[in-house]
Amino acid sequence: MLPVSMVGRAGELAELDRAWSTVTAGGRPSAAVTVITGAAGVGKSLLVGAALERFAPRPAVLLAGAARMHDPAPYDWLAAVLSGRDTTDLDLPPDALAWLAQQPTAPRERYAPGTLLRLAVRTVRLLVGAGPAVLVVEDLHALDPASLNLLCELAVTPQLPALLVVATRPPADAVAPDLAVRVLARLCGVRGAVRQHLAPLTPAEVAEVLTQVYDGSRPAEPVVTAVWRRTGGNPYALTELLAAHAGRGPDGLLHEPLPAHLLGHLRPAVPRPATPPDAELTGREIEVLGCLVAGMSNKQAARALGISVRTVTVHVSNLLRKTGSASRTEAALWAVRHRLPVAAPPG
Numbered sequence: 001m002l003p004v005s006m007v008g009r010a011g012e013l014a015e016l017d018r019a020w021s022t023v024t025a026g027g028r029p030s031a032a033v034t035v036i037t038g039a040a041g042v043g044k045s046l047l048v049g050a051a052l053e054r055f056a057p058r059p060a061v062l063l064a065g066a067a068r069m070h071d072p073a074p075y076d077w078l079a080a081v082l083s084g085r086d087t088t089d090l091d092l093p094p095d096a097l098a099w100l101a102q103q104p105t106a107p108r109e110r111y112a113p114g115t116l117l118r119l120a121v122r123t124v125r126l127l128v129g130a131g132p133a134v135l136v137v138e139d140l141h142a143l144d145p146a147s148l149n150l151l152c153e154l155a156v157t158p159q160l161p162a163l164l165v166v167a168t169r170p171p172a173d174a175v176a177p178d179l180a181v182r183v184l185a186r187l188c189g190v191r192g193a194v195r196q197h198l199a200p201l202t203p204a205e206v207a208e209v210l211t212q213v214y215d216g217s218r219p220a221e222p223v224v225t226a227v228w229r230r231t232g233g234n235p236y237a238l239t240e241l242l243a244a245h246a247g248r249g250p251d252g253l254l255h256e257p258l259p260a261h262l263l264g265h266l267r268p269a270v271p272r273p274a275t276p277p278d279a280e281l282t283g284r285e286i287e288v289l290g291c292l293v294a295g296m297s298n299k300q301a302a303r304a305l306g307i308s309v310r311t312v313t314v315h316v317s318n319l320l321r322k323t324g325s326a327s328r329t330e331a332a333l334w335a336v337r338h339r340l341p342v343a344a345p346p347g
Contacts, residue, residue, distance in 0.1 A: 006043075006046070006047075006050055007201065007205050007208050007209050007212075007235075008201055008202065008205040008208075009043065009047055009050075009198070012036075012047055012196050012198070013047070013050060013051055013054070015034075015194055015196065016034060016047075016048075016051040016165070016194070017051070017054065017055070018194075019032050019034050019163055019194050020032075020051075020055050020132075020134075020163050022192065023131070023132045023161060023162065023163045024057060024132050026161070028161070029158060029159070029191075030155070030156050030157060030158055030159070030160055030190070031135070031154060031155060031157065031160045031161075031162045031163065031164045031190075032162070032163045032164065032192060032193075032194075033155050033163075033164045033166070033187055033188075033190045033192075033193040033194070034163065034164070034165045034166065034193070034194040034195075034196065035166045035168070035184060035187050035188055035193065035194070035195050035196070036048070036165070036166065036167045036168070036196045036197075036198065037167075037168055037169065037170055037184075037196070037197045037198070038169070038170075038197060038198030038199070039169060039170070039173075039200075039234070040169060040173075040236070041234045041235060041236030041237060042198040042199070042200060042234060042235060042236075043198060043235045043236070044167040044168075044198060045138060045167060046235075047167075047198065048136055048138075048165055048167055051165075052134065052136075055134070057132075059131075059132060059133055059134040059163075060129075060130070060131055060132055060133060061127065061128055061129065061131060061132075061133035061134070061162075062133065062134050062136070063081045063124065063127055063128070063133065063134070063135045063136070064080075064081065064134075064135075064136035064138070065077040065078065065079070065080030065081040065136070065137065065138070066080055066137075066138035066139045066142075067138070067139045067142035067143045067144070067147075068080075073102055073144065073327075073329060074144055074145075074146035074147070074295055074329065075100050075102070075116075075120060075144070075146045075147055075150065076102075076143060076144050076147050077137055077143055077147040077150065077151070078100050078101075078120055078123065078124070078147065078150060079100065079101050079102040081124075081127070082097075082100065082101040082123075083101070085127075087101070090123065090126050090127075091126065092119065092122065092123060092126070093119070095107045096111055096116065096119045097123070099111070099116070100116070100119065100120055100123060112300075113146075113294055113295040113296070116146075116295070117146075117149060117150065117153060120146075120150050120153075121150065121153050121154065121157060124150075124154060124157075124160075125157070125160065128160060128161065128162055130161065131160075131161030131162055132161050132162065132163075133161060133162040133163070134162065134163050134165060135154065135162050135163070135164045135165065136165050136167075137151060137164070137165065137166045137167065137168075138167050139167070139168065139169075140166050140167065140168035140174075140180070140183070140184075141168045141169045141170075141171070141173050141174035141175065141180055142174070142175055144329055144333075145176070145179060145293075145332065145333070146295060148179065148180075148183045151164070151166065151183070151187070152183060152186050152187065155186070155187055155190050156190065164187075166187060168180070168184070171184065175333055176333050199233075200232055200233030200234055200235075201228070201233040201234075201235060201238070202228075202233065203224060203225060203228045203233075205233070206224055206227055206228045206231075206233060206238065207219075207224045209238060210223070210224060210227065210250060213242055214250055219250040219253075220250075222254070223250050223251065223253060223254055226253065226254050227241070227253050227254075230253075241253060280322070281319070281322060284305075284307075284315060285315050285318060285319055285322075287305055288301055288305070288312060288315040288316060288319065289319055289331065289332070289335050290335075291304060291305070291312075292316070292319070292328050292331050292332045292335070293332045293335050295332075298312045298313055298316065316328065316331075319331050
């Protein structure tokens with residue numbers, strides 16, 4: 001592997017080591033929290049991976065998950081954690097566990113949102129056991145609201161022997177920026193939380209990378225400056241540029257074009273859907289939308305609003321069309337993004 005990712009990250013690695021030591025020492029009232037932000041390609045995931053390799057003692061439990069790339073569903077992070085894991089020994093209702101794991105055999109009816117959240121926290125508690133554990137959350141900016149709520153609960157769950165490591169792009173790149181801001185504020189507000197932001201590499205750090213790549217021979221300063229400017233100091237862009245010109249001298253980095261895929265990668269990974277900001281919703285549609293935000297099923301929404309399930313289904317279909325959403329989750333996120341005053345009715 002090219003020695004790109006950890007150049008300039010020694011301080012961050014040491015800080016992660018210290019956070020882990022607070023967990024292994026015991027006596028913490030709740031989980032330790034580390035939040036890592038940075039633009040696409042700055043090496044957040046590689047930093048977390050490098051830290052996991054050097055943690056001592058080794059984590060007894062590692063739970064890692066990320067957002068689904070397409071059509072995020074509730075509790076995506078936990079579903080990724082449970083994927084492929086034997087859960088037969090977990091003391092949990094089988095139907096709730098199937099729903100949390102997003103299994104195709106999960107029952108159509110789901111628990112009330114508050115109950116399901118408590119079951120999700122209990123699931124993580126059972127998986128962590130006596131610990132010490134590391135909970136890795138990738139791409140918080142793309143996670144669904146239910147997962148974000150779960151992470152906030154885990155951060156303050158009493159006597160959870162774990163280090164919660166959250167990696168995310170800045171809130172401006174999030175599916176729901178306002179929601180991401182609130183979640184990050186809550187996570188960073190936990191006592192003793194570690195906050196890191198990964199900036200692009202400096203010209204001196206780019207020079208260090210190039211020196212390692214070219215067997216200890218430091219390229220000329222014009223080459224270093226040109227590479228730094230062309231890649232913006234982005235470690236991923238630098239890695240791709242070096243890989244595309246492997247086997248040739250450093251002078252080739254001056255003039256040959258960047259790989260075409262780089263520009264596409266360095267755009268925000270979660271494109272904001274082209275939904276009409278002025279969608280004209282009826283009062284009933286806003287009420288149904290509030291039920292979607294609360295995570296209710298059609299049957300639960302019908303019972304709460306005192307209308308038929310078929311009527312709710314029609315309203316949901318109209319909401320998807322008017323908001324340009326492909327799923328119920330997208331419609332709920334649309335409501336959050338546009339700050340609609342939606343609220344689920346009691347019951």
